[in-house]
Amino acid sequence: MPGLDTLSEALPESLHTLLGTLKNVLVFKNGQLIGTPPDIKGLSITLQTEYSLDEKALITNFDKTNTFTEENLKKANTLRIHVEKGIIVKEPLNIFFSQNEESTVDRMTVILEEGAKLSMFEYLENNKTAAINYLSNARVKQGAKLTYTALANNHEKSVQGITRNAWVDRLGEVQYTLAQFGDGKTAHDTLVELKEPGAKGTVSIVALTSAKQEVVIKTLVDHQATDSEGTINHFGVASDESFLVFEGTGKIGKGFKRSIARQNNNGLLMSPNARLDANPFLLIDEYDVEASHGAAIGQIDEDQLYYLMSRGLTRKSAEELIIHGFLAPFQETLDDESLNQHLSTLLEIKTRR
Amino acid sequence: MATLEIKNLHASVNDIEILRGIDLTIKGGETHAIMGPNGTGKSTLASVIMGHPRYEVTKGTITLDGEDVLSMSTDERARAGLFLGMQSPAEVPGVTNSDFIKTAINAKRKDGSSVPLFKFIREYDKAVQDLKMREDLPHRFLNDGFSGGEKKRNEILQMRMLKPSIAILDEIDSGLDVDALKVVGENVTKMKNDDLGLLLITHYQRLLDYISADKVHVMMQGKIVKSGGVSLMKTIDKDGYDWIKEELGIDDEKVVPEKEEDPVLLESCATKEATK
Numbered sequence: 001m002p003g004l005d006t007l008s009e010a011l012p013e014s015l016h017t018l019l020g021t022l023k024n025v026l027v028f029k030n031g032q033l034i035g036t037p038p039d040i041k042g043l044s045i046t047l048q049t050e051y052s053l054d055e056k057a058l059i060t061n062f063d064k065t066n067t068f069t070e071e072n073l074k075k076a077n078t079l080r081i082h083v084e085k086g087i088i089v090k091e092p093l094n095i096f097f098s099q100n101e102e103s104t105v106d107r108m109t110v111i112l113e114e115g116a117k118l119s120m121f122e123y124l125e126n127n128k129t130a131a132i133n134y135l136s137n138a139r140v141k142q143g144a145k146l147t148y149t150a151l152a153n154n155h156e157k158s159v160q161g162i163t164r165n166a167w168v169d170r171l172g173e174v175q176y177t178l179a180q181f182g183d184g185k186t187a188h189d190t191l192v193e194l195k196e197p198g199a200k201g202t203v204s205i206v207a208l209t210s211a212k213q214e215v216v217i218k219t220l221v222d223h224q225a226t227d228s229e230g231t232i233n234h235f236g237v238a239s240d241e242s243f244l245v246f247e248g249t250g251k252i253g254k255g256f257k258r259s260i261a262r263q264n265n266n267g268l269l270m271s272p273n274a275r276l277d278a279n280p281f282l283l284i285d286e287y288d289v290e291a292s293h294g295a296a297i298g299q300i301d302e303d304q305l306y307y308l309m310s311r312g313l314t315r316k317s318a319e320e321l322i323i324h325g326f327l328a329p330f331q332e333t334l335d336d337e338s339l340n341q342h343l344s345t346l347l348e349i350k351t352r353r
Numbered sequence: 354m355a356t357l358e359i360k361n362l363h364a365s366v367n368d369i370e371i372l373r374g375i376d377l378t379i380k381g382g383e384t385h386a387i388m389g390p391n392g393t394g395k396s397t398l399a400s401v402i403m404g405h406p407r408y409e410v411t412k413g414t415i416t417l418d419g420e421d422v423l424s425m426s427t428d429e430r431a432r433a434g435l436f437l438g439m440q441s442p443a444e445v446p447g448v449t450n451s452d453f454i455k456t457a458i459n460a461k462r463k464d465g466s467s468v469p470l471f472k473f474i475r476e477y478d479k480a481v482q483d484l485k486m487r488e489d490l491p492h493r494f495l496n497d498g499f500s501g502g503e504k505k506r507n508e509i510l511q512m513r514m515l516k517p518s519i520a521i522l523d524e525i526d527s528g529l530d531v532d533a534l535k536v537v538g539e540n541v542t543k544m545k546n547d548d549l550g551l552l553l554i555t556h557y558q559r560l561l562d563y564i565s566a567d568k569v570h571v572m573m574q575g576k577i578v579k580s581g582g583v584s585l586m587k588t589i590d591k592d593g594y595d596w597i598k599e600e601l602g603i604d605d606e607k608v609v610p611e612k613e614e615d616p617v618l619l620e621s622c623a624t625k626e627a628t629k
Binding site: 301302303304306307308309310311312313314315317318321322324325326327328329 | 404428443444448460
């Protein structure tokens with residue numbers, strides 16, 4: 001692992017405490033790896049500068065929403081993480097993507113061979129006006145499991161497209177837990193393709209919007225095999241005059257029997273001028289399936305507030321506690337205490353204004 | 354020693370007057386019980402004392418040690434030492450019981466410091482044990498998915514942790530089976546001391562078998578119509594409320610006469626009609 005000083009220099013001060021406590025840290029700044037990557041048995045980290053035809057096809061096929069021009073594709077390096085067959089990586093891998101250039105493309109490919117297990121945390125950060133394209137592709141092969149937790153915290157004057165795709169094979173599983181906490185205008189797409197029987201995908205997203213921010217979150221779980229199971233959970237808190245959209249889709253094609261598609265949307269409106277739309281879609285072309293979808297959007301429940309206040313909490317801290325409650329499903333997936341602390345701090349900053 | 358003084362209290366909801374002149378003084382060390390049939394304003398009184406936003410006080414005063422309670426917000430009342438064990442506490446998913454109670458204790462501390470963690474955990478665990486609640490309670494979400502009895506016990510647990518000077522328990526006995534009632538009764542009795550003023554609101558005398566009261570009040574038509582000692586409670590237990598109504602010439606004890614519900618047309622959307 002590279003010296004802490006080198007890594008600290010590459011990242012803003014607010015992240016230094018985190019850096020001090022996390023193990024297996026990888027920093028990727030302006031398209032370049034900082035220092036040497038951590039050494040983990042059975043896991044290789046490489047930087048790709050050339051693209052195979054296959055990979056180019058991947059991007060153009062699965063990322064129609066993002067505008068990857070030939071030119072910025074050429075500039076972009078891909079961080080490639082590969083876990084060998086049957087390897088179970090015990091400690092999480094922590095990856096920081098940091099930007100202080102005006103326009104960038106960051107790309108990551110994660111490949112889990114058969115039976116491999118990896119838990120990773122990804123931090124996207126930038127601190128000035130920028131146009132950012134981020135694309136992360138994951139290939140989860142037979143019986144493998146990827147636990148993917150991410151936190152995006154971008155500058156208010158940046159505009160970003162964040163796209164994450166996963167292709168899951170037989171009995172494989174991907175679990176996305178994504179926090180969209182940034183201040184900039186964001187298009188956020190997540191696609192999970194359950195390609196073979198027994199594949200499983202869970203996407204949980206927490207999004208906070210404030211000021212005049214616009215954030216559109218689209219999630220698609222595409223069942224392409226029998227006995228596949230997909231879950232989408234969207235949690236949102238919209239403050240000020242911000243606008244947050246959730247569009248979740250569970251899609252089960254004909255013949256993919258015994259598949260399960262579930263979706264839940266929960267939203268809190270913190271101001272009368274904020275707007276939060278939830279569009280939960282189910283596209284089902286098969287009878288023998290289980291599917292559900294729901295959405296509950298509203299202001300903080302007055303009964304809950306009264307109850308908490310009747311125990312001495314001020315209105316403000318009662319509201320904060322309730323908003324914190326929204327994060328519970330997200331924080332459950334984070335084992336690291338310092339990471340949870342960092343998240344709470346960001347949450348407070350974001351909802352206090 | 355705290356004193357809660359209620360004088361000529363009138364309160365209404367949606368312009369309908371529910372409380373019509375309540376006078377009541379509760380001192381530290383005393384236990385009062387308010388009894389009475391349904392719909393006579395008992396729970397409204399509890400909510401008004403705690404400052405529920407739904408109710409509007411139109412006349413009268415409430416003071417705690419001379420301080421004007423009515424000018425305080427709900428949270429200020431709690432920090433001043435009032436506690437209300439609610440009839441149907443809200444569920445707050447995502448907020449754990451221990452986080453909540455810790456925040457509440459810290460909010461009450463005047464010097465702005467936090468409660469020492471080990472002391473807190475020790476006290477909390479002991480309370481969970483004494484109330485015979487599930488061991489994982491601290492990590493469960495606040496009242497989320499709790500049974501009626503669990504919610505009630507959780508109210509008592511919070512009262513024990515927050516150590517109020519005046520505690521009102523609103524129908525804490527409803528929804529409890531005999532065993533749970535015994536546990537709750539024992540725990541409340543154990544908390545009694547010269548600094549705690551207790552106000553129990555109940556339909557039944559049953560609760561008072563476990564928590565003894567010094568004074569019993571009967572509420573009808575939004576007023577306290579009769580006050581007395583334990584003997585009053587015993588008479589009510591034996592003879593019901595009718596003799597009081599007769600004595601005072603009250604026909605209908607309820608504040609708001611029950612309206613007949615408008616029939617719901619089933620051929621139109623029944624749920625829509627019913628929720629109008």
